[in-house]
Amino acid sequence: MRNKKWLLLIASLIVVMFLAACSGSDSSDTDSGEEESNETDSSSGDEESERAASSADNVNKEGFPIVKEEIDLTFFTGKYEPNLDDYEETLVFKTYAEQTGVNVTFDEVPFGTLTEKRNLALASGEYSDVFYSARIPAADLYTYGQQGIFVPLNDLIDEYAPNLKAVMEKHPDIKKGLTMPDGNIYSVPSYYSPEFLPMLIGKPIWVKDSWLEQLDMEEPKTIDDFYAYLKAVSETDLNGNGENDEIPFSASNVNQIVNSIKGAWGLGTRGVGHTYVDIDPETDELRFTRTDDKYKEMLEFVNKLYTEGLIDQEIFTMDDSKLNAKGSQGVLGTAIVPNPETVFTDQDDYIGLGSLEGPHGDNLYSHVKTPLVHVGAFAITDKNEHPEATLRWIDHFFSDEGAAFQFMGIEGETYEVTEDGEFEFFEEITNNPDGLTFDQALTPYVTWMGGSYPGYVQEKYFKGSESLPSAIEVGEKVAPNAPEEIWNGFNYTDDELDFKQTTGADLHTYIGEMEAGFISGDISFSEWDNYVEQVKEMGQDEYLEVEKAAYERYQES
Numbered sequence: 001m002r003n004k005k006w007l008l009l010i011a012s013l014i015v016v017m018f019l020a021a022c023s024g025s026d027s028s029d030t031d032s033g034e035e036e037s038n039e040t041d042s043s044s045g046d047e048e049s050e051r052a053a054s055s056a057d058n059v060n061k062e063g064f065p066i067v068k069e070e071i072d073l074t075f076f077t078g079k080y081e082p083n084l085d086d087y088e089e090t091l092v093f094k095t096y097a098e099q100t101g102v103n104v105t106f107d108e109v110p111f112g113t114l115t116e117k118r119n120l121a122l123a124s125g126e127y128s129d130v131f132y133s134a135r136i137p138a139a140d141l142y143t144y145g146q147q148g149i150f151v152p153l154n155d156l157i158d159e160y161a162p163n164l165k166a167v168m169e170k171h172p173d174i175k176k177g178l179t180m181p182d183g184n185i186y187s188v189p190s191y192y193s194p195e196f197l198p199m200l201i202g203k204p205i206w207v208k209d210s211w212l213e214q215l216d217m218e219e220p221k222t223i224d225d226f227y228a229y230l231k232a233v234s235e236t237d238l239n240g241n242g243e244n245d246e247i248p249f250s251a252s253n254v255n256q257i258v259n260s261i262k263g264a265w266g267l268g269t270r271g272v273g274h275t276y277v278d279i280d281p282e283t284d285e286l287r288f289t290r291t292d293d294k295y296k297e298m299l300e301f302v303n304k305l306y307t308e309g310l311i312d313q314e315i316f317t318m319d320d321s322k323l324n325a326k327g328s329q330g331v332l333g334t335a336i337v338p339n340p341e342t343v344f345t346d347q348d349d350y351i352g353l354g355s356l357e358g359p360h361g362d363n364l365y366s367h368v369k370t371p372l373v374h375v376g377a378f379a380i381t382d383k384n385e386h387p388e389a390t391l392r393w394i395d396h397f398f399s400d401e402g403a404a405f406q407f408m409g410i411e412g413e414t415y416e417v418t419e420d421g422e423f424e425f426f427e428e429i430t431n432n433p434d435g436l437t438f439d440q441a442l443t444p445y446v447t448w449m450g451g452s453y454p455g456y457v458q459e460k461y462f463k464g465s466e467s468l469p470s471a472i473e474v475g476e477k478v479a480p481n482a483p484e485e486i487w488n489g490f491n492y493t494d495d496e497l498d499f500k501q502t503t504g505a506d507l508h509t510y511i512g513e514m515e516a517g518f519i520s521g522d523i524s525f526s527e528w529d530n531y532v533e534q535v536k537e538m539g540q541d542e543y544l545e546v547e548k549a550a551y552e553r554y555q556e557s
Helices: 004-022 030-057 091-100 111-124 138-146 154-160 162-170 172-178 198-200 209-214 222-234 256-266 293-307 320-328 387-398 398-406 440-443 469-481 494-522 525-536 540-556
Strands: 070-081 102-110 132-135 190-192 205-208 278-282 285-288 333-336 350-352 372-380 415-417 423-425 455-456
Touching: 004 455, 030 387, 070 111, 070 387, 091 102, 091 398, 102 111, 111 132, 138 372, 162 172, 162 387, 172 190, 172 372, 198 469, 205 209, 209 350, 222 256, 222 293, 222 333, 256 293, 256 333, 256 494, 278 540, 285 540, 293 494, 293 525, 350 469, 372 387, 372 415, 372 469, 387 398, 387 455, 398 423, 398 455, 415 440, 494 525, 494 540, 525 540
Parallel strands: 070 102, 070 132, 190 455
Antiparallel strands: 132 372, 190 372, 205 333, 205 350, 278 285, 415 423
8 A cells, every 4th residue: 555655656746847847948938837837836735635635534533443444654763772673563553553544664763873863864854654752852843843844733633632632731731841932733742640750750769778788788868878888889799709790880871870869969950851951949040050069069979989980880881771781680789770670680679769968968859850751752744644643543542541551551461450440460571480571571562661652651550660669669758859840841942942953052062071071080170160161151151041031931831
């Protein structure tokens, strides 16, 4: 079916090119050429209208199947590396294709190369019907939406997405975050219920409880306690193998470490959705954090951990797969992961930490994500001939039934509902007889592991690592010291976007390179003042003004 569509499209393009060549072949016949051009445009518009009408006519407004005649779609798909390839062969999507009549081919791109390949696809024009789980930034949604590459969804949501519309009405911040400065919505989000705090935390700091007991140490409550624990791990053969192979602290990248501990210096007062600005609690004004004196102190602490060998020395080349492999070897004293129980093999002796009090008495748990965690989780492109059916396809996952299906699979095959209404995976998933981790056991059935998926995450239907008792306990620890307000992303005007994508991008690159140097020790902290001066010269004040303007609109919307 898809080959036939391509042949028809190619034939149409040849006809259009032939007519355009004819209209421009005789420059002296200006009037005639204009008339032919107008007739061609009118004909093209009529064909487009007919195609749109045909697409809409093929859609059933309610129930399954979604379409009267089967359709084929291709999704550019962000992929968590440990998931299986060929998403269309997993239980959920194979079943969904049978239910809906919508046959999706998922072209998976690992998250590690996602940004590069997504940008290349958009720039080259070689993109799919849909960008799925593709982490499209708001700036790109706006830029390519104005160019017509992403389809405006406002009217389509009203007519074809009742479940998404209901969730947006329940949580008004969704619409505020999705609506671009031109008034259009170009995407469907990944949204975490604000009541589900363990999900907003995402990746706590986990410490090995059995090692705390061996060391006769209490759970760290301050940044000094935490340092003492890491130091003790580095000096003790806690796994008893006679080797000095214990790694005190690891994560999939160094930024996770920074964002997880900076609250001990009172930084990140509005969560991790904005890593360059927050609200200064002393002045109640917007501040640029990355040149703040407290930020320097925090970086000095991370540098101390790294140079003393307390942070994994491979931290600058780490990824999720490497981290999970190390964790499964039982050598990690501390790890920043969703939950060791689900990503490490036979490692269920970790506890999650709450906030850590810092040297100035700050006690903030800053690593709390925005509920609108991915604005651009799902976007329909202008190459999609079936936008109505496509939106209906994703809308199902914003219903209760669809959420249970997306996250749990099929009742009786992957999970059961208990007498008290709780959803529980079967034991072959939670306690796999072949020794697979929870995430590994789930891969034949679902694809949400690793995040970034479009959908509505609620504790009732989401039984991932964030729903385990150990994660719920972390949420309870964090709650008293979580940020008082969590910001969603700001949306920017054309001029602001231009600044962010030029001067702002240069600032981000410079800051990232310098911070890596400070942490690794390649750059001495004696260069800090020069670094601050350079950031100011590169446009820190203008950057802050742009953020202030966007923040004021955010407050007013």
